[in-house]
Amino acid sequence: MSAALAVVASTVAALPAAPALAEPAYEDYCAPAGCLDILPPGQNGSATLIEILGHQAFGTRPKHSSSQLDMYDNLVHHYDGLTDEGLDDFFIDASFGVDAGNVDRRYKPRADVTITRDRQHGIPHIEGTTREGTMFGAGYAAGEDRLFLMDVLRRVGRGELTSFAGGAVGNRGLEQDLWSTAPYTEEDKQAQVDRVANSGERGEQALADVDAYLEGVNSYIDAADRGRYFPGEYVLTGHKNAITNRGKIEHFTPTDVVGIAAMVGGIFGGGGGGEVQAAIVLANFQDRYGAEEGLELWHAWRMENDPEASVSVDGEFPYTQTPDSPVGEVAPDPGSVEPYSIVHDEYGSAASAATAEPRAAASADEDAPGPEAPTVEELPEEQRAELEQMVEEGDLSAAEGIFDDGVLPEGFLDPRGMSNALLVSGAHTESGNPVAVMGPQTGYFSPQLLMLQELQGPGISARGASFAGVSFYVQMGRGVDYAWSATSAGQDITDTFAVELCETDGSDPSTSSRAYVNTAGECTDFEALSVSNDWKPTVADGTPAGGYTLTSLRSEFGLVRSFATVDGSPVAFTELRSTYMREVDSILGFQQFNDPDAVTSAETFTEAAGDIGYAFNWHYVDSEDIAFINSGANPVRTEGTNPNLPIDAYSGSGWSGWDPATNEADYHPQSDHPQEINPDYIVNWNNKPAQGYTSGWSTGSVHRNDLLDARVAGLIGEGHQFTPASLTATMMEAGVADLRAEQVLPVLLEVLDTEAVEDPELAETVEALRDWTESGSLRREPQRDAGYYEHADAIRVLDAWWPLLVRAQFEPGLGEDLYTQLTRAASVDESPSAVGHVGSAFQYGWWSYVHKDLRTVLGQDVEGALGDEVYCGEGDVDSCRTVLLDSLAEAAAVPAGDVYPGGEHCSAGNQLCADTVIHQAVGGIGMWPIAWQNRPTYQVVYQFSGGR
Structure with missing residues (x-):
């Protein structure tokens, strides 16, 4: 058996045997209906070269790579008459630990940590006798389950995805999007790491956790390289040689974590911007109706605080409303706006990726049921030998087409929020304990961007989902006797500034000028943040060779989005996000969510959420309470500032206490954020969280959240007493409604x-x-x-x-x-068909x-x-x-x-x-389509029967 084929066997068989898991430090307080979750398509997101070849040639899939997909899809067809006992058909057990009879593998990647994986789905349950061991185990398991995806994501964070994976349109689009919103140098990223590390005891602990986590990731990389069981995509993208094993998988560093965190925070936890387009619309209204009536109509269509809008909590929480007497507003001259492109010196083409329609796996088995599909180990010996021969001879013909559209499809990440949450208080449940059905929508990919895990160790006890590459903490899931999840809130934490252009030699500026007047009144060049990419065809990629340079222009007032004139004078319109250069700060909030000593109640959870700068709506449940809290680094605007239109950078309008050197400012206290504990129910589908909290265009009398609110409120009005099953069915019916x-x-x-x-x-x-x-x-x-x-x-x-x-x-x-x-x-x-197979x-x-x-x-x-x-x-x-x-x-x-x-x-x-819905293949293993459904990617069903 060749080294390549040997990877199909267990890669940890030779590791020392582990003792039985110790008793958990805390009792598991899940109610009889259980703690349940689901994350399609499956936990195993890694495939060796021979497994990829087997998938393409024979329709096989790696073990545990698709085991949750049919369970997830079946709920659409069978939610009628759903019972608590029947939930197990559609969700997996999310209680702590693994029963002795359900252990698939138990192994010790080092002496102070044990990883146990269950038979059905291969979820890693990580228990460390030290905190460092727990973090090491989390990193090791992440490498096992998502190494190639993690590498893709860190390359995006560096702006060098095309050099790594090819120049297809999806790859180019993603790295351009990220380089235009978070173009960080390595020094920028290290500065974020240093600031968190110096922020106190929790900051020091966070950095130690990240270091131990990365040690685990890198330990797995070294082991996989030595054993030649690394992901096969490294061969197919030309980074490793299947025959000689030449090539190197780069170790991960703390700055890679910053890059991934910046991507996650910028896409899922950002909000605001678009003020230039708003100004253009205002100008069109005023051209048609006159200045006064045009302004009134603009406000009506803007719907920043529509009284008929669906909200999640009671109360008034004013934020980013247009002031009665705004100061510092500017508007571009008609027809003068010139969008700034960060793409420069482009050569070559990417004709193979011309289609904009998302791509599924390039295999003939898209409609084949996954759980019944065999693994490579289950193939007849003759077919296994055929795969072995292909690898030994370097014949990768079966992989043709895997990367026709590049590793990532166009629209790989959609920045719009799609998550939802339904929570009902104990006053309206059969058991008297609250019920929650909730989860984030991060898109449908194979493998998923999220991964499941359980973490147990000193100061940490949690089970749930985490983004690959930053999975040192559970980001959404459950603790000992509580659970939490998030939806993207999207409140305005980004403002647009009109910055005066100049020429450093004193000559007259124009919209072609690349210098600006800084806060000291001096003419200085924009900082050009550049990264160059050259790509060549991979083994199976038809994309021609090409390349370009990406250059973002940075000023003290943010990143340049466009050039224009204002009253005839040339300006740059820049966007400044409050979390820019500060994405990693949110690590402190997530650390507390995982700490059973930090979160002991709804009140302590909402306090911990205050340490998260991302714009999220957080939902909490325990055996007695439900709660909602909106998080985000909401800057305090100076009096008269209108955040809904461009701001004159020199007018004195903008953010109170803002320091251009650090991007620190005064932020609204937690009491200003929409929040509530123990209403009758909470529903949220990325809607306006509360009255007074400014929302985006067209947020008015009809919103997707009405599909949830009408059903839950209607059932409560009828006296219905919810169970986990009935709340799940309510969610699912809304999820197939037009x-x-x-x-x-x-x-x-x-x-x-x-x-x-x-x-x-x-x-x-x-x-x-x-x-x-x-x-x-x-x-x-x-x-x-x-x-x-x-x-x-x-x-x-x-x-x-x-x-x-x-x-x-x-x-x-x-x-x-x-x-x-x-x-x-x-x-x-x-509509579902208009958005293109994304669900x-x-x-x-x-x-x-x-x-x-x-x-x-x-x-x-x-x-x-x-x-x-x-x-x-x-x-x-x-x-x-x-x-x-x-x-x-x-x-x-x-x-x-x-x-x-x-x-x-x-x-x-x-x-x-x-x-x-088509799971986009982020690598060599594809999935079959599932029915359209408007629901979270990762979803939990929780009810706790008691607590500490």
């Missing part, structure tokens, strides 16, 4: 019903839409593998109608230019605009109306009805093949396939 059909279609039908529809075919279409909304507005098969949706034609019609409807309703009144600019500020539609849908859209305008036409009470203007039919019901009927007739005539045009994964007209 927001437009449930919340907006009834109002559309009200307008249409003011008279009978004369055209028989159109009348039939209207009745089909009515039947759908009255039956629940679900996009769901009647049973699994039916191959079609119930109410399929009504769904087709609404998918075709919505964009036509919005344009017909609003463009005549707004005018083409203003309408176009508004669609750039707020997406018109996010999560209906976060952004013109639902509230349509809803409010039609209610105004009907003469209904509308709080926060769209100003004094009425758009549909200029406010006349009959004219509006004609607009709706004409656009509906146009939509009904659109064939399914045009509504669902097909592509790489689906034939034209295949509605069900167009909606499917």
